[in-house]
Amino acid sequence: MNETISQWIARDPDPKTQQELQTLLDAGDDAALADRFSQRLAFGTAGLRGVVGAGPNRMNRLVIQETATGLGHYLLSQIEEADHRGVVIGYDGRLDSKQFAQDAASALTALGIKVFLTHKVAPTPLVAFGVKQLGAAAGIVVTASHNPPEYNGFKVYWENGAQIIAPHDSGIAAEIDKAAQQPLNLMTLEQAEHQGLLAWLGDDYYQAYLDAQFANPLLQNNTQPEAVALAYTAMHGVGAEMAESMLKRVGFTQVHSVAAQREPDGTFPTVNFPNPEEAGxxxxxxAEAKKHNALLACANDPDADRFAVAVRDIHGEYRMLTGDQVGILFGNYLLNVAQGTNENLVGTTIVSSSLLEKIALAHNAKFYQTLTGFKWLTNVAMEKQTQDSQFLFAYEEALGYTVGNKVWDKDGLTALVAFAQMTAELAAKGQNIWSQLEAIYRQHGFYLNAQRSIALQPDSPAIGSILRASPPSRIAGVDIVQTDDLQSLERSFSGELANKPAETIDLPASDVLIYHLANGVRVVVRPSGTEPKVKCYYEVVEQMLEDESYEEAKQRAEAQMTALIDAHQASL
Known part of the structure; x- marks a missing residue:
């Protein structure tokens, strides 16, 4: 292994990571060295993401250069005129992101591929937007999104502006492996600019994103926005400047940003974990919302592709909405805004609330469902939309939303604006978010969703194989009436539906089992793609009684959920 490490050090352009490895060699820390060199950081449908450090199993300048070189070779082999069409590159505010973005540009321009590089930090949605706007062959964002400070990542968009899916992920990975075995060619940014291979994306590019979004009729519902106060945080990320500009442009004059979290800071000094879903x-x-008696406390994650919100209730307390609740509210609101147009295609994932399908049906809209991940939501949307049924909205329960077709990925900035506009419209009618949510539940049923994970030993047998070998007939004492096996792509029926013939499922194969119970409960079981654990997603539905309150219905649903989770987890 020492020879491999020495070769890596000689190839590494960064004195800092060279020294890191030399220190480990001198100390004889074989375990740390093995961790860095036992494998290469895997390139998948989310690109790369990992801890920053030295060696092939970490995020560092050499890994970025090899990855960009492999990506470049793949683009040249797959996309006509990829060199002229070029690649859009943006980056977040993490400590190494700017350098990594420049390294990617150096590798691509050395292959003769034009690069459009943002002149400063950029929210992730702006890069996804730029791929289509500029007609580029691909896009790269250097970001680790909401991961802890020690992480960074390399996210890739295909020419359609959506995240890459198979077979491109494995095709790029194969080219990266080749690049790692060959001498690297790099071009300085000065040389690239001189040769016309590097174009800087300045403020006019950021303005183009704003102009495109505000041409979207879905973001033109300006109902007394000046009456709504909201607090906002960029969570030490890159969203503040764009978010504040967008809110101001549509008339929100009472926007109070958290000063301590407004500027990009890759150390994330005021949060233990820069993910709006995490406690604290x-x-x-x-606290900022309380100070100004604001209706909303809003957040983007550090790369501004996710959106989170807490809403003040009648007691003046702020309660977080779940990703599913925001998605349900958006679906109902946007379908009303788009009424009379051909924008009526909405979608969500197999683990998100099934209530969106009910709402779509009530609006005579088209609904689709995909595997987990926004890469599926947008790629499938492009396939499914027609002239008479254009894409409108999609969401996943992990705080990801996209409104309209200007960005084919999650966009926390437009979600922020649309949610604020929805709140203002309700306030002008003397209503609020909670009364709107209750109205939706009264019409369709109270849907409650939850997720639990079970840690497994690394050598544990696959939970899916166990469940397929001995299929359960009941969960929590209730008959299973439908089982969707996404590995075999077969939907089978049992219990009171046992006479129904089996059906084929129109989704990519995946190791997921979905159980539908006789009482309307849904249980989804799937292994984690990155850790030795199994993830379980639960949904219960309670019909709201005419004389009961929102809180009473919620308590009934929560009681059923607790019993369901306890029984199911014990059975596993």
Missing amino acids: AMDLVI
């Missing part, structure tokens, strides 16, 4: 991450923005 929203504390400062909720």
Whole structure:
């Protein structure tokens, strides 16, 4: 292994990571060295993501250069005129992101591929937007999104502006492996600019994103926005400048940003984990909202592709909405806004609330469902939309939303604006988010969703194989009436539906089992793609009684959920 490490050090352009490896060699720390060299950081449908450090199993300058070189070779082999069409590159505010973005540009321009590089930090949605806007062959964002400070990542968009899916992920990975075995060619940014291979994306590019979004009729519902106060945090990320500009442009004059979290800071000093879903991450923005008696406490994650919100209730307390609740509210609102147009295609994932399908049906809209991940939501949307049924909206329960077809990925900035506009419209009618949510539940049923994970030993047998070998007939004492096996792509029926013939499922094969119970409960079981654990997603549905309150219905649903989770987890 020492020879491999020495070769890596000689190839590494960064004195900092060279020294890191030399220190480990001198100390004889074989375990740390093995961790860095036992494998290469895997390139998949989300690109690369990992801890920053030295060696092939970490994020560093050499890994970025090899990855960009492999990507470049793949683009040249797959996309006509990829060199002229070029690649859009943006980056977030993490400590190494700017350098990594420049390294990617150096590798691509050395292959004769034009690069459009943002002149400063950029929210992830702006890069996805730029791929289509500029007609580029691909896009790259250097970001680790909401991961802890020690992480960074390399996210890739295909020419359609959506995240890459098979077979491109494995095709790029194969080219990266080749690049790692060959001498690297790099071009300085000065040389690239001189040869016309590097174009800087300045403020006019950021303005183009704003102009495109505000040409979208879905973001033109300006109902007394000046009456709504909201607090906002960029969570030490790159969203503040764009978010504040967008809100101001549509008339929100009472926007209060959390000063301590407004500027990009890759050390994330005020949060333990820069993910709005984590406990405590929203504390400062909720405190800011209380100070100004705001209706909303809003957050983007550090690369501004996700959106989170806490809403003030009748008691003046701020309560977080779940990703499913925001998605349900958006679906109902946007279908109303788009009424009379051909924008009526909405979608979500197999683990998100099935209530969106009910709402779509009530609006005579088209609904689709995909595997987990926004890469599926947008790629499938492009396939499914027709002249008479254009894409409108999609969401996943992990705080990801996209409104309209200007960005084919999650976009926390437009989600922020649309949610604020929805709140303002309700306020002008003397209503609020909670009364709107209750109205939706009264019409369609109270849908409650939850997720639990079970840690497994690394050598544990595959849970899917066990469940397929001995299929359960009941969960929590209730008959299973439908089982969707996404590995065999077969939907089978049992219990009171046993006479129905089996059906074929129109989704890519995946190791997922979905159980539908006789009482309307849904249980989804799938292994984690990155850790030795199994993830379980639960949904219960309670019909709201005419004389009961939102809180009473919620308590009934929560009681059923607790019993369901306890029984199911015990059975596993």
